[in-house]
Amino acid sequence: MNTLRQFRLELARLLQNHLTWPAILVTALSPVAGLTVYRPLYSSSDSGYVTTMQGMYLANPALAGGILGAVVFAILTVWSMDRLRRDGMETLTHAVVSPTTAALTRLGALLCISVIAQAITTLAWLPYAIMKLGAVFDLKSYLLIYLIFMYGAIPLAILFASAAYQFTQRADLSLALFAAFAALSLTVWKEKWQLCWLNPCVWAVSDDFSNYRIFRSVAYVRLTWLLAMAGLWLLSYLCVRRYGKGPLGSFAHNIRRFYRPAIAAALIACSGLLYMGQPFLDHSSPDMDYDFVFASEYMEAVTCSGRYADVRPDPKTGSVYGKAQFQLQNTSGQEQNVRFLINPGYEISSIQANGADVPFTLEDRQEINEKAFVVVIPAAPEIELTMEYGGFPQEWNIVSAEQGSLEISGTYMKLENDALSPCPYNVWYQGDHLPNVTDITLPGHMTPILFGLGSTELLQENSDSTKTWRMERDSYRMIIYAGDYIREEIPVEPAGITVNFYYSRKHQPVMEAMNAAESIRQTIEYCTEHIGPLSFYGDGTFNLIERRSDGGGYAGDGASIADELDYTAENLSNGAKGGSSAQVTIHEIVHQWWGLGNMFDPMDESGIWSAEGLTCYTTYRIVKALYGEREAQTSFVDTWQEAADDYYKDFYVRHPEYLSALPEQYQADITNNLRGMRQYNEMPLKILKAEQLVGGEEAMDEILKGLFGRELNPEYPYLTYQEFLDACHLTEEDLNLE
Numbered sequence: 001m002n003t004l005r006q007f008r009l010e011l012a013r014l015l016q017n018h019l020t021w022p023a024i025l026v027t028a029l030s031p032v033a034g035l036t037v038y039r040p041l042y043s044s045s046d047s048g049y050v051t052t053m054q055g056m057y058l059a060n061p062a063l064a065g066g067i068l069g070a071v072v073f074a075i076l077t078v079w080s081m082d083r084l085r086r087d088g089m090e091t092l093t094h095a096v097v098s099p100t101t102a103a104l105t106r107l108g109a110l111l112c113i114s115v116i117a118q119a120i121t122t123l124a125w126l127p128y129a130i131m132k133l134g135a136v137f138d139l140k141s142y143l144l145i146y147l148i149f150m151y152g153a154i155p156l157a158i159l160f161a162s163a164a165y166q167f168t169q170r171a172d173l174s175l176a177l178f179a180a181f182a183a184l185s186l187t188v189w190k191e192k193w194q195l196c197w198l199n200p201c202v203w204a205v206s207d208d209f210s211n212y213r214i215f216r217s218v219a220y221v222r223l224t225w226l227l228a229m230a231g232l233w234l235l236s237y238l239c240v241r242r243y244g245k246g247p248l249g250s251f252a253h254n255i256r257r258f259y260r261p262a263i264a265a266a267l268i269a270c271s272g273l274l275y276m277g278q279p280f281l282d283h284s285s286p287d288m289d290y291d292f293v294f295a296s297e298y299m300e301a302v303t304c305s306g307r308y309a310d311v312r313p314d315p316k317t318g319s320v321y322g323k324a325q326f327q328l329q330n331t332s333g334q335e336q337n338v339r340f341l342i343n344p345g346y347e348i349s350s351i352q353a354n355g356a357d358v359p360f361t362l363e364d365r366q367e368i369n370e371k372a373f374v375v376v377i378p379a380a381p382e383i384e385l386t387m388e389y390g391g392f393p394q395e396w397n398i399v400s401a402e403q404g405s406l407e408i409s410g411t412y413m414k415l416e417n418d419a420l421s422p423c424p425y426n427v428w429y430q431g432d433h434l435p436n437v438t439d440i441t442l443p444g445h446m447t448p449i450l451f452g453l454g455s456t457e458l459l460q461e462n463s464d465s466t467k468t469w470r471m472e473r474d475s476y477r478m479i480i481y482a483g484d485y486i487r488e489e490i491p492v493e494p495a496g497i498t499v500n501f502y503y504s505r506k507h508q509p510v511m512e513a514m515n516a517a518e519s520i521r522q523t524i525e526y527c528t529e530h531i532g533p534l535s536f537y538g539d540g541t542f543n544l545i546e547r548r549s550d551g552g553g554y555a556g557d558g559a560s561i562a563d564e565l566d567y568t569a570e571n572l573s574n575g576a577k578g579g580s581s582a583q584v585t586i587h588e589i590v591h592q593w594w595g596l597g598n599m600f601d602p603m604d605e606s607g608i609w610s611a612e613g614l615t616c617y618t619t620y621r622i623v624k625a626l627y628g629e630r631e632a633q634t635s636f637v638d639t640w641q642e643a644a645d646d647y648y649k650d651f652y653v654r655h656p657e658y659l660s661a662l663p664e665q666y667q668a669d670i671t672n673n674l675r676g677m678r679q680y681n682e683m684p685l686k687i688l689k690a691e692q693l694v695g696g697e698e699a700m701d702e703i704l705k706g707l708f709g710r711e712l713n714p715e716y717p718y719l720t721y722q723e724f725l726d727a728c729h730l731t732e733e734d735l736n737l738e
Helices: 003-016 020-029 032-036 053-081 083-087 090-096 099-136 139-168 171-186 212-237 247-254 259-276 505-513 516-530 581-590 611-627 629-649 664-694 697-708 721-728
Strands: 302-314 319-330 336-342 346-353 360-367 370-377 382-391 412-416 435-443 447-450 455-461 466-474 479-483 485-492 497-504 541-547 559-563
Touching: 003 020, 003 099, 020 053, 020 099, 032 053, 053 083, 053 099, 053 139, 053 171, 099 139, 099 212, 099 505, 139 171, 139 212, 212 259, 302 412, 336 382, 346 360, 346 370, 370 382, 435 479, 447 455, 447 466, 447 485, 485 505, 485 516, 497 505, 497 516, 505 516, 516 581, 516 611, 516 697, 581 611, 611 629, 611 664, 611 697, 629 664, 664 697, 664 721, 697 721
Parallel strands: 302 435, 497 541, 541 559
Antiparallel strands: 302 319, 319 382, 336 370, 346 382, 360 370, 412 479, 435 466, 447 479, 455 466, 485 497
């Protein structure tokens, strides 16, 4: 019987089997777990689960579906392979069909069934995704998420379970080996992104921008494991029992066809090479030597008077190629070794000084997502140093489980510092300023934004539908965001600035519906008057930039970052931050003062003091001023009080001895939930009580102004609870709510 005919018969048999369709049905229903009990993506809020819409309704279900689908098909695989032995038909069947042919056709049939199951799952969940995601739905992203995040795990499970059975010929042992292999991925290997074969490390997915870097990362891991599992299966295939021999005897017989073990070895070797040569993360030392990145001493004989870079990102590959020029002065009269830093993923193709090639040496060591190279510059007093570079930018290895920051695609890019172009390490400016000019070529629909002080102008439109933009800044370092942005100018008269609010075109209906621009203007006016002006306002303008979900934000030099998680539908309906989307927008803008303008110790998890308490209180005050006391009382104070009352009635709060008896993971989950509730509800109630004790709103405004404008301790720049209490002349006991 030929192999193709045997495959058709095996596939037909499986499709008619009474367990196959229940397995397909369970697989199709498995994404439900991602909507309820298994939500691996990061939440931006301690008050409730908040992530992007695609994260909530696509990525979490697909990741959960991948785990459950893999388990279902591992069981189906072992059950199918054990059928002949279980029914006592093994000897008779093997007299008609070669055991190796049967093993090959059975594997092919199982993989076909898994494709059918995935196709049904993908089609079944499509209407739900369209309904839930609305304006941010993207068919391409939908298909990629279900293909890579979910289906990527199922063939691996089939291959492993099949290999385990071919090695052992026992169903119970095969399932035990699969359970152990899956448990490793879910526990010990959970934070090791290349070892998570079952539950890939996905920190966040974007609604408004692209996700190609995380897609590439997960697909790369899936491919690595697919080659490894295929090689393992081929090794087990050599152990398929033949002629009544055991595993070793069958192996000795099956390797007579040399290409079989050769292919298995080649697949495993390729998997190892992919594992060792992954392009996504650098190899920085875990010790974090900041002297490697920030020079304590600068060269006396070499200075820089100008810098230029022509940068050409490739949206299709996620790579960057460029040419950088430095105007250097060498007053020593002899050759000098100048050190530069660059992203570890880039290679230097050539370096010339005044048109002639000069030697350079790449250092093997990497620190804090930087690698260094040393250039030997000539003894000439004036040197034009030109270098060509490029490659796929690598992220810092400490964020291996949180990849996606260095996204480069046709809809979004973030290029900063030495991921944009090489940076001199130990060479200072010739004068007080350093002209830094960067030309960047982008797809025609993308708008570049220079973070911080500087200028941006359109230089030219190119014949290939791209545009070249010129960015100028007075500094070695430069951060550029680019995307399909809308810019909305918001004049804020009391602050004397115009806010340029940049947000994704995809989010335009949401921003307009909640009148985000007016909320931003009112919030900045109020906070500037009642708390104080932000120190990072620019000269007449202030850029507020929505970026791809990256965890939090930062500010400086006339610009501030707003994470897209701040404007998702889930976050805008977060009752802990406000009773409406406009109020939540106010809450997020207030974080420019409490959280960015004043920092809170992120490592302090012992209490409830955080940026959220002052932010919730300030939001309440703004809503009270804009919409009246009744609206503020209903949306905030009543909500805070109800949550605080529930907290003090909580069983584990009243009986902490029972909490300590629970497993550590349950203790951590309950404690985190309670702490988040207290930060958003109990703490603002305490601050409101402090307002009453210090003499009212005006007195509290003066206290907050003093705290906001205080002189920072550079060794510990965080605002503490004790500082707040001291400014109010109160003690912790004074603010007890019970």
